[in-house]
Amino acid sequence: MTLIHPGQVVQPAAVNVTSRSRRALRNLGSFVPHLIGFATLFLAWHVASTYLVRSVLFPAPLVVFSKAMKLxxxxxxxxxxxASLRRIAIGFFAGSAIGIPVGLAIGSFPLVRKLLEPWTEFLRFIPSVAMITIAVIWFGxxxxxxxxLIIYTTIFIVILNTAAGVSAIAPNKIRAAQVLGASRWQIFAYVGLPATVPFILTGMRLAMANSFTTIVAAEMISANEGLGVMLWNGRMYMLVDEIFVSLVCLGLLGFGADRLFRWGIFRFARRFSPAA
Structure with missing residues (x-):
């Protein structure tokens, strides 16, 4: 049996550790601009509320932070x-679960597109806020x-982006799969669906932003808890610092969700780009 010098074994591992360390440093460095941006925003807020406006209607960041700690x-x-995240998650994923297969059908079959596209285009221009009365009448x-309301504001954006993703699939990929003898199901499963994933995630990213916008109006319908309730109570009782706490929470939660979707889009777009 041939003995290997210890140096020959340790060296590749050391190289791997070094590459992982460099990758971790690059990932950490990508967050630095975000931290600088947030610091600049809160600094401008502090200066404006302390030296320019000086009003109880525009509390300083430290006042809002203190209120957040108490809450x-x-x-x-x-x-x-x-409570807000639970409602957003249920409505968002339910709307996406409906919108993705409908979008795939619209993009794949001309007859389905002719039947469903007019409905989609008609309903998506009716804002979710205008559907509050209908929601109460139908569901209490x-x-x-x-x-x-969250499903309603999610589904149409996901449908349109998914259908657009199917239409953007590179024809040479489909022809190559056909030449290799792939069936229609195999073309869909191994070519069409992976190439559509970046578009699906983009639609879900846009729909998530709308979900955070809609939840505020939705929770004003006799809700007992939620960030929308905090906003409403703050308005009713002039709790301005509480209003700002809810606004900051909505912004930070939405920012985190958006970063997650951007990461997913980048990861899948690099691997399954329809133009590749």
């Missing part, structure tokens, strides 16, 4: 955040009406 200490802040003032 977090008694648990009400986390209860409201979790419980959780169902709020989730319905």
């Amino acid at each position: 977090a200490a008694d648990g009400s802040l986390f209860e409201n955040i979790f 003032i419980g959780e169902e009406s709020k989730i319905f």
Whole structure:
């Protein structure tokens, strides 16, 4: 048996560790601009609220942070955040689960496109806020009406982007699969669907932003908890610092969700780009 010098074994591992360390440093460095941007935003907010406006209607960041700590200490802040995120998650994923197959069908079959595209184009121009009354009439003032509004604001964006992704598939990929003897199902599963994933994620990313916008209006329908309730109560009782806490929470949660989708889009677009 041939003995290998220890140096020959350790060297590749050391190279791997070094490459992983460099990759980790690059990933960490990508967050630095975000941190600088947030710091600049809060600094401008502090200067404006302390030296320019000086009004109880425009509290400083430290005042809002102090209020957030009090709400977090008694648990009400986390209860409201979790309530809003639960409604967003249920409605968003339900709307996406409906929108993705419908979008794939519209993009793949001309007859389905002719039948469903007019409905999609008609309904997507009716804002979700205008559907609040219909939601209450159909589902009452419980959780169902709020989730319905999130589904409504999600589904059409996902449908349109998914259909656009199917239409953007490079024809040479389909021809190559046909030449290799792939069936229609294999072309869909191994060519069409992977190439459509970046478009699906882009549609879901846009729909997620709309979900955060809609949840505020949805939770004003006789809800007991949620960030929209915090905004409404702050307006009713002039709790301006509480209003700002809810606004900051909505912004930070939305930013985190958007970064997650951007990462997914980048990862899949690099691997399954329809133009590749």
